[in-house]
Amino acid sequence: MNNYLEPNEWCIIEKGLKPENNRSSESIFSIGNGRMGQRANFEEKYSGDSLQGNYIAGIYYPDKTRVGWWKNGYPEYFAKVLNAPNWIGINIDIDGEPLDLAKNKIEKFERVLDMKNGLLKRSFIIKMPNDKKLKVDTERFLSIVDNEIGAIKYSVTPLNFNGEILITPYIDANITNEDSNYDEKFWDEINKKVLVHEGYITTKTKKLDFHVCTAMKFDIYKNQRINGIVAKTIEKEKFIGNTVKISANIDDEITVIKFGVVVTSENHDKSKLMDVAKQKIDYAYSKTHEIMFKEHTNAWAEKWEKSDITIDSDIAAQQAIRFNIFQLYQTYTGEDERLNIGPKGFTGEKYGGSTYWDTEAFCLPFYLRTSEPQVAKNLLLYRYKHLNKAIENAEKLGFSDGAALYPMVTMNGEECHNEWEITFEEIHRNGAIAFAIYNYIRYSGDKSYLSDYGLEVLIGISRFWKQRVNFSNQKNKYVMLGVTGPNEYENNINNNWYTNKIACWTMSYTIETINYLKKSFPKKYNLLKEKLKFDEKNEAGKWKKIIDNMYFPEDKELNIFLQQDGYMDKEQVLVKDLKQSETPINQNWSWDRILRSCFIKQADVLQGIYLFEDKYDTETIKRNFDFYESRTVHESSLSPCIHSIIASRIGDINKAYELYLRTARLDLDDYNNEVAEGLHITSMAGTWLSIVEGFGGMRIQEDQLYFNPSIPEQWNSFSFKILFRGNLLKILINKQKIEIFNQSNTPISLMIKDKKVNIHANKQIICKL
DSSP states (O other): OOOOSBOOSSEEEEESOOGGGHHHHHHHTOEEOSSEEEOOOOSSOOOSSOOOOEEETTOEEEEEOOOSSOOTTOOSEEEEEOOOOBOOOEEEEETTEEOOTTTSEEEEEEEEEETTTTEEEEEEEEEOTTSOEEEEEEEEEEOSSSTTEEEEEEEEEESSOOEEEEEEEEEEOOOOOTTOTTOOOOEEEEEEEEETTEEEEEEEETTTOOEEEEEEEEEEEETTEEOOOOOEEEEETTEEEEEEEEEEOTTOOEEEEEEEEEEETTTSOGGGHHHHHHHHHHHHHHHOHHHHHHHHHHHHHHHHHHHOOEEETOHHHHHHHHHHHHHHHHHOOSSOTTOOOOTTTTSOOTTOSSBOTHIIIIIHHHHHHHSOHHHHHHHHHHHHTTHHHHHHHHHHTTOOTTOOOOOSSBSSSSOOOOOHHHHTTOTTHHHHHHHHHHHHHHHHOOTHHIIIIIHHHHHHHHHHHHHHOEEETTTTEEEOOSBOOSOTTSOSBSOOHHHHHHHHHHHHHHHHHHHHHHHHOHHHHHHHHHHHTOOHHHHHHHHHHHHHTBOOOEETTTTEEOSSTTGGGSOOOOGGGSOGGGOSGGGTSOHHHHHHSOOBSSOSHHHHHHHTGGGSOHHHHHHHHHHHHTTBOOOSTTHHHHHHHHHHHTTOHHHHHHHHHHHHTTTTTTTTSOGGGOOOHHHHHHHHHIIIIIISOOEEETTEEEEOOOOOTTOSEEEEEEEETTEEEEEEEESSEEEEEEOSSSOEEEEETTEEEEEOTTOEEEEEO
16 A cells, blocks of 8 residues: 555645656546546656656557467457647746756645546646756646647746746657557657647557647746747657747746647548647637636536535545546546447556446446436447447357357457457456346336347347357256456356356346347337347247256355355465465466465455345355455455445445445555556446445335445445436435435435335435434
8 A cells, every 4th residue: 555645525635746656646646538638747847757648538559469379369459548649748947957856856746636626736846956946836627528628727936036937838749658569659640730839730540540630729928917928839750849938037927828639530520630629729729728617617516416425524435435436537428439438547558448347347337327328328339339349259269140259358349358368268248248238227217228229239148158158968057168257366267156147147138138028129129030030939948948057166065156166176265364565466476376376356256246136145145255255355456346335235334344445545545556557447436336335225126226224433424416217316324314315306216225215306305224
């Protein structure tokens, strides 16, 4: 852990600049607006350790896979999230000496992420090598109203000298990805134009030919009055800028207002990109920084009004949940069904791809309950539109007849993950997509989705499961061999309990859906049968046979579900017995040693119990939780949240709270010593779930909301809001009661524990706990 950040309910605050923390802070203080985002790099030159990162949603590079030897079916490339042209640059020189926090003496430094208003701020005082003191204040935001526009306010004040300040605003397109497989630069320049106080540079990606035009326009003020000094233009390869030299006296405040625009060929005609950028930058400039920021903060206020979670008397927990909600909304808005949620969002290069199974398993439930239904629906449509690619992916591995295997990592539906034990074996991802369809429908009530889109996906996935199992004569059961379950510290195992479970559930749900559509949408169903060449009698009959005869490993002595065949052959050591110096084990042990250990990276059996908890009694859940949690190292960001929810379910509130803090402050306190590479965006949705489903006890039962709340002893009360089928509800829970406010114009019925209650429009109810 590295808890160097200040406690605050609405802000993330770093006081003092320690070089060893800078990359971590660049991740933590990242900003975004769903269309683009950037790490919290400094505007001015910084020669210290840094990962410069500007990222644009949907823009990527197919970096050729680099492996020791090739395997049939192996992805040809790994989709790299591209480090895009850097528009934030504002270099400062004082009487010929460059401002550089890696070299100047820092007398005061503070970096603040204002989550309430979506604003990144810095303030520092430095002493230059010539003993001249300088005060700098910066503010930066990416508009969530106009998501192709960003703005910077950068102020410099001499504290003990009169002198010349050279200001150089610029755009740098000569950038690289640190994770390039062959040290290749991914961008080519097409054209550029630099004018006084503004400039444009258009670049394109190699191979896929995405075009991006990046623009800037700026003004410089002296003591709040516009400075009329004419700038000199700079034009180099993949670089444009201006320089302005200003004479300043002690306490003169010199302020740069700089607008940036990023437009792409994903949304505009390639031949008109520079014209569009010109229109956008002029629009921002004429609107003014002040008005744009006011609109931006008003939009954030609307988001917080619908999604804020409040926690009374626990500032660490409060700060953490707002940080997680804030980063989720910065990453994905649901406005564009072509986009999805990468595990690092706009905060780093690691992992690549725009979607993993994380989206369906963790993120979709968050957006289902905090946004209009179309937002979650767009996440499902993203997968529906990739169905043909999923069928192609399966064909590459030898499957046929419309079997669909969705990729572990993708940008366009093609598999682009380059680790064989994941690419070929972590097939439970297919089940997460099927469950997401079910989750969406049970929550939204939108059953028409099944006939319009859902059944096609379910049939493709069920066809895959049918071909992926085989019948074992020895066991007289169907088995599934050579898989990797959610616990990625186990590879090439047989009969992973969770994978077998989600496979059978998918086939069962597909059969249930077919029966529903035959009755409710017979014409659409018959058209789908013809389109998919679906032989209901034979195919559904085989699925039913597999469901009824699937093998599930268990330990009858311990009375637990067994993670996979042979798990108990491993030496059974508990996490509490690990030496602290050896954790995280993924950074201290060889992979061979990890694979032979009993240690679990994240919820595996417990992932299945979480999804299908209604099928198990509390004692069954508790036995499995106690066994597996004690062997789980939680070295996946997706791990603590699921364990926290289950701990709440079985009444172990102290454990639930401990795990909540771990999931909520995973990045803020850097539990796994990896935040420098970027944030864990998708697990942040799990953090939200650990409060709403964990402590709030929220479920869907018999087509209505159900609450069975609990509260950590550290909290006096907590509240959250959810949207459910047109109703906006605010739930307030303390140690004595639960209050539910129906902030909508229609009544709603729901369950609190075993009691049914009706809440009239714009009314509230109070129930004792």
